[in-house]
Each structure stands twice: as C-alpha cells, then as structure tokens.
Amino acid sequence: MTEQRKLPIVVLLSGSGSNLQAIIDSAADDLPVxxxxxVSNRADAFGLERARRAAIPTRVLDHTGYPDRAAYDRALIAAIDEYQPALVILAGFMRILTxxxxxxxxxxxxxxxxxxxxKxxxxxxxxxxxxxGDRMHGASVHLVTEELDGGPVILQVRVPVEPGDDEAALAARVLTQEHRIYPAVIRWFAEGRLRVxxxxxxxxxxxxQGPMVMEFNQVTAG
Structure with a gap:
C-alpha cells in the first residue's frame, strides 16, 4: 500500500488514548491510514503523549477558552480541516458536538x-x-449524527458479563474488544469496502440492515 493511497485521518480524544494506540499499532502493521x-481538548490527556511517541502532530484546543460550545466547535472544525482528513475518529473525546x-x-x-x-x-x-443484570455487554462503532450515540451502528462486539464482575473488570474486558473493532471499521473505510x-x-x-456483530474473541473481519 503506497503512502498516497493511505486514508488520511484525524483522531480526537480527551483521555488516555488507548483506542488511538490500537490504531497506531494497526497502522504500523498494515492498516492503510x-x-x-x-487533537485534544485537554492538555493533560495521555493520548497526546502516545501521538508524540509515534511522531504524529498534536494540538490542544482547550474548551475552557471559548465562550460557548458553538464557538469552540467552530475553532475545532478549523483545526481539523487544516489536516484535510477523509475520516475523523472520536476516541474518547468527551464533548457533546454541535x-x-x-x-x-x-x-x-x-x-x-x-x-x-x-442500549x-x-x-x-x-x-x-x-x-x-445483563449477561452480555459490549461496544459499538457508529456513524455520528446529531443524536447523541444515535447514529447508524456499523459493527458491534458482544462481551460476556462474568459472575463477580465489578465495573472496572467489565470495563477492562470491553476495552480490549474496542481495540479490535475500531481498527476493523477504519480498515473497511480505508479499503473502500464501507461507503456512506x-x-x-x-x-x-x-x-x-443492521450492525455487523463480532463475537467475543472472534477474528476481526478484513
């Protein structure tokens, strides 16, 4: 895959950036992006350090420096557009978008x-x-619309809830699966298999007609 054919993307985050790391690792392998x-709204987000280690340009756009959500989002649009991405990836970006x-x-x-x-x-x-009391939980990759977490779901992974699970244990199990499904969907976009x-x-x-579903520990598509 030549550099010219790689899909240009920008990642937005507010925290640790573990999904960013999964994308970085996949790109270092064969993910064509x-x-x-x-870009982060928080200067202390560890995801920025992950990006720097991978020699990826970073930018902090602190939302507290703007009078309202609309003004911030206008600035954020301008910042993202400078990179001319074909796809924008929200990876733990803790902002409700206008x-x-x-x-x-x-x-x-x-x-x-x-x-x-x-759910x-x-x-x-x-x-x-x-x-x-759910027996199955999971994660979803979806297209973003104006409705919060309401856009069309592309791929889900089903994660079992184990006896004795607490919030932290379940969250950790789900997170490992997020790291599988996000690069998978990005790959579908990059390879032209997924179109909107x-x-x-x-x-x-x-x-x-509905989301693709990946079972826990199933090999990723693509």
Missing part, C-alpha cells in the same frame, strides 16, 4: 461507544449493564 493529527460540527463532517465522523447500542447511550454504561450514501451504509456493495 495516515494519522495526520491528534449540529453544525456534525453536519460539517457528515458521513466521515466515527465514534466508539462502550455498550451494545441502542445505554451516554455515560456509565458498564455500571448500568451490571445494575440491569443517502441510501444508508454499504459494506461490500450491500446496504447494512
């Missing part, structure tokens, strides 16, 4: 969420799954 930049931001990147904005959407949108998903059009999301020329 060029990570042009990593409709204008979502519209600007429509069809090329992905998020990963730690639940089997549409448990929002925060504290692992706690809520445990409180509900007005008719919906196509994978290998077929409209997805």
């Amino acid at each position: 060029e990570i042009r930049g990593v 409709p204008d931001f979502v519209k600007h990147f429509q069809g090329r904005l992905l998020n990963i969420h730690p639940s089997l959407l549409p 448990y949108r929002g925060l504290h998903t692992h706690r809520r799954a445990l409180e509900a 059009n007005r008719g919906g999301i196509e994978l290998d020329g077929e409209i997805l």
Whole structure:
C-alpha cells in the first residue's frame, strides 16, 4: 500500500488514548491510514503523549477558552480541516458536538461507544449493564449524527458479563474488544469496502440492515 493511497485521518480524544494506540499499532502493521493529527481538548490527556511517541502532530484546543460550545466547535472544525482528513475518529473525546460540527463532517465522523447500542447511550454504561443484570455487554462503532450515540451502528462486539464482575473488570474486558473493532471499521473505510450514501451504509456493495456483530474473541473481519 503506497503512502498516497493511505486514508488520511484525524483522531480526537480527551483521555488516555488507548483506542488511538490500537490504531497506531494497526497502522504500523498494515492498516492503510495516515494519522495526520491528534487533537485534544485537554492538555493533560495521555493520548497526546502516545501521538508524540509515534511522531504524529498534536494540538490542544482547550474548551475552557471559548465562550460557548458553538464557538469552540467552530475553532475545532478549523483545526481539523487544516489536516484535510477523509475520516475523523472520536476516541474518547468527551464533548457533546454541535449540529453544525456534525453536519460539517457528515458521513466521515466515527465514534466508539462502550455498550451494545441502542442500549445505554451516554455515560456509565458498564455500571448500568451490571445494575440491569445483563449477561452480555459490549461496544459499538457508529456513524455520528446529531443524536447523541444515535447514529447508524456499523459493527458491534458482544462481551460476556462474568459472575463477580465489578465495573472496572467489565470495563477492562470491553476495552480490549474496542481495540479490535475500531481498527476493523477504519480498515473497511480505508479499503473502500464501507461507503456512506443517502441510501444508508454499504459494506461490500450491500446496504447494512443492521450492525455487523463480532463475537467475543472472534477474528476481526478484513
């Protein structure tokens, strides 16, 4: 895969950046992407250090320096556009995005969420799954729309809830699977297998009627 054919992407994060690391590691192997930049709203996000170690340009855009969400998102759009990405990856970016931001990147904005959407949108998903007595939990990669955690789901992984699990144990088990499914979906985009059009999301020329599902420890597609 030549450098010119690699999909240019930008990653947004607010914290540790473990999903960024999974993408970096996959790109060092054979994932055909060029990570042009990593942007964070927090200067202390460890994900920025992960990017620096991989010689990826970083930028901090502190949301506290802006009068409102709309002003921040306008600045964020401008910062991202400087990198000219074909795909924008939300990897633990803890900001609710404005409709204008979502519209600007429509069809090329992905998020990963730690639940089997549409269950448990929002925060504290692992706690809520445990409180509900769920036997299966998981994670979802979805296209971002104006509805919080409500965009079309592309790929999910089902993760068993084990007897005696607490929130931390379940979260850790889910996170290992996030590191499998996010690079898989990015690969589908990069290889032209996954396309977004007005008719919906196509994978290998077929409209997805619902999310692809990867079982726990199943080999990733692609």
